[in-house]
Amino acid sequence: MKLFQPLSIRSMTLPNRLVVPAMVTRLSGEDGFVNEDIRNRYLRFAKGGAGLVVLEAMAVHGSKSGPLLRISSDEFMPGLRDLCTDMHTIGPGKVVPQIIHFLKIARSGWRQKVEDLSIADIRTIRDEYAAAAERSVRCGFDGVELHMAHAYTLSSFLSRLNKRRDGYGGTLECRLRLPVEVVQAVRAAVGDQFPIGVRFDGEECIKGGYTLAESQLIAYRLVQSGVDYVSISAGGKFEDAQPRAGEPLYPYTGYSGDRCMPGKTWPDGANRYLPAGIKTFLRKQGVATPVVATGKINTPELAEEILAAGDADLIGMARPLLADPDWPRKVQGGHFDKVIRCCYANVCKARDEHFQTVACFLWPKGSKQAPESDDTVPPQWDRQxxxxxxxxxxxxxxxxxxxxxxxxxxxxxxxxxxxxxxxxxxxxxxxxxxxxxxxxxxxxxxxxxxxxxxxxxxxxxxxxxxxxx
Ligand SMILES: Cc1cc2nc3c(=O)[nH]c(=O)nc-3n(C[C@H](O)[C@H](O)[C@H](O)COP(=O)(O)O)c2cc1C
The missing domain is CATH 2.60.40.10 (Immunoglobulins)
Incomplete structure (x- = not known):
């Protein structure tokens, strides 16, 4: 199967094409340090055999937030370094952290916008990304992924709704300016060999937002700036989020949120046309950069078909691998019939929204991690x-x-x-x-x-x- 063929991305060789995309766990405290629960969650993913595990979005800056990992200063490095070492020991895959900058939001509904940032603020954001990326090298990670998707700062710069008039907004070239500066600063900080990935939206999925027509160009420009893989998401924006009294806006509650984490009612592979369109465009420009497809891809047949059709080079599976982290190992061993299969109830998403430990609807009640068993005796019943x-x-x-x-x-x-x-x-x-x-x-x-x-x-x-x- 193509799914289990290796793929090299600059200095890292992934043993297979399966990616655990970043998925916030809400297992960390507000202090942002790696703890035992976080370790268990990621060791489980590593052991399950995915070719690449992207650690959940961790903050490059010190802004207050709910429970979230941080990589904003050296004090966070020992926990991250140990986690990375142990993931390398227990599983075959590579490990990269997703690094994020987000703007301020308040329970009152107020939120800071890109138009509010001064040039000094913008330079600080660029430098914070570069410093966090350099820490990723020192932690022993195999690469770093820059979060430019959904409702967060760099995505808001890329957005067609970015109305800055000072060279950092308005036209596509100007909307790309900070993201490109971040990539260049990160490259300068991590050196020539270290892989840099970017996750961004193939489509904003909001009124007036950009679509594939521009995301193809965004991908090309980012790759020209030094990016080694692009991971394509969709939606997840503040602009259409549903306000709830007394709660900060959660950017996955509107239509764009449905597009980001398509639930039961969406067809399988719902966002597939986005990585496919971006990959086609990149290849036409003679660019071989790998593209990650994600979004309701859940069977070996569908994953293989997407790879065979050339619609993506890597397959991201977030909720399916939360439901069963052993999906890669089981499927590689010819046992998809033993996979616990995601049912897209989106309880994980609801728990994330309320800052509760992200757990799967299918797991035994109260579990913090997916159950593990090597029993071979199947259930018995009268089949009625x-x-x-x-x-x-x-x-x-x-x-x-x-x-x-x-x-x-x-x-x-x-x-x-x-x-x-x-x-x-x-x-x-x-x-x-x-x-x-x-x-x-x-x-x-x-x-x-x-x-x-x-x-x-x-x-x-x-x-x-x-x-x-
Ligand atoms: C609980 C939860 C947390 C998530 N956290 C992140 C995140 O930190 N960064 C990110 O880029 N995407 C995040 N996502 C989006 C997933 O990476 C993925 O794109 C989405 O779930 C669709 O893929 P799937 O159908 O394989 O689940 C999250 C999704 C869920 C369900």
């Missing part, structure tokens, strides 16, 4: 399943499975009108019921359910039941 219909929905009920360890959850599979079965959702045990509301009359539906345990061992399939609404 019933379907009933009312008011346009299909309700499934099944009898509970049993397991020598613990029944962890159930996958729901559906086939429409004689088509192939697709896994449409997952339900954590002990729930043994499911309502399918995405059905229409005039079509026949068939369902089966499969139980899985902590190791991902699947039970036999339930009987197949048929329904029409």
């Amino acid at each position: 399943l019933t379907a009933s219909t009312a008011q346009g929905r299909v309700s499934l009920k099944w009898s509970a499975a049993t397991d020598n360890e613990e029944v962890y959850g159930y996958d729901i599979w559906r086939a429409v009108e004689g088509g192939e079965f697709e896994r449409i959702d997952a339900i954590p045990a002990p729930v043994t019921a499911y309502h399918d509301t995405a059905t229409i009359s005039g079509l026949g539906y068939r369902y089966f359910v499969q139980a899985y345990d902590l190791a991902g061992n699947r039970s036999e399939r339930s009987i197949v039941v048929e329904a029409t609404v």
Whole structure:
């Protein structure tokens, strides 16, 4: 599989094409130091076998925020260095921190904008990025990723809504000026060999925001400035965030937030056209820089198809690898059938919003980390399943499975009108019921359910039941 072929990016060689994109954990304290919970989270990702693990966004500056890692001064280095060393020891992949600058926001709804920054502020931001990147070298990281996506400072400079009139806003060239200066300052600080990645939005997904037409040019300009890979995200902006009384704006609550972390109702690979369009443009300019695609990519087939089509060089999987950090190892061993599969309930996102430990909806209640087990005995059950219909929905009920360890959850599979079965959702045990509301009359539906345990061992399939609404 192409997915498990190595890829070299300047001085680092990734053992495979799977990336854990940055994902804030809310496991750190407000002090910003690496603690035991953070270590456990990332050692687990490393052990799972991803080719590249991007450590969650960590601040380059000292501004107050909720729980967030920091790399804004040397005092944070020992924890980061130990984490990096241990990740290298326990797993095959490379490790880079994502470094971020964000502007101030208040519970009142006020937020600082790029138009409020003085030239001195802008120079400070550039220098803070360079200093943080240089610390990344000293920590032993394999590279550094600059956060230029979503609602944060450099993304707001890139935005079409950046209305500065002083050479740092307005036209595309001027909107790119600070991001380019940051890349150049970072390159000067880290030297020729150290890989620099950038994460930015392929589309802002807000009214008046930029789209692929400009993000192709942004990618090209950043690469010309010294960037070694581009990781393409989408949306996640303040401009369309939903205000909630007494709470600071969370930039993933509007439409652009849905586009950033597409939930259940979005098709798989929802943002694929963005890395594809950017990669096509870069290649036309004779640029071979690797492109990372992310956004509801969740099966080996889809990942492989994206790579084979040339739509990306690397596959980012955030929520799927949160659900099961062992996804890479299991799939490489030919065992996708043992993967605990994300159901895009976006509970992780909701927890991030409320500064609660980011955990997966499917994990056993109260867990801070994904469960681990090397048990090989699958759950047992009587395979009984019933379907009933009312008011346009299909309700499934099944009898509970049993397991020598613990029944962890159930996958729901559906086939429409004689088509192939697709896994449409997952339900954590002990729930043994499911309502399918995405059905229409005039079509026949068939369902089966499969139980899985902590190791991902699947039970036999339930009987197949048929329904029409
Ligand atoms: C809880 C959570 C935290 C995230 N934190 C970050 C972050 O720190 N930096 C970033 O660039 N993206 C962040 N993201 C976005 C993910 O990296 C990813 O782009 C998004 O979840 C879509 O990919 P997926 O469908 O594979 O989950 C976060 C996503 C989630 C769910």
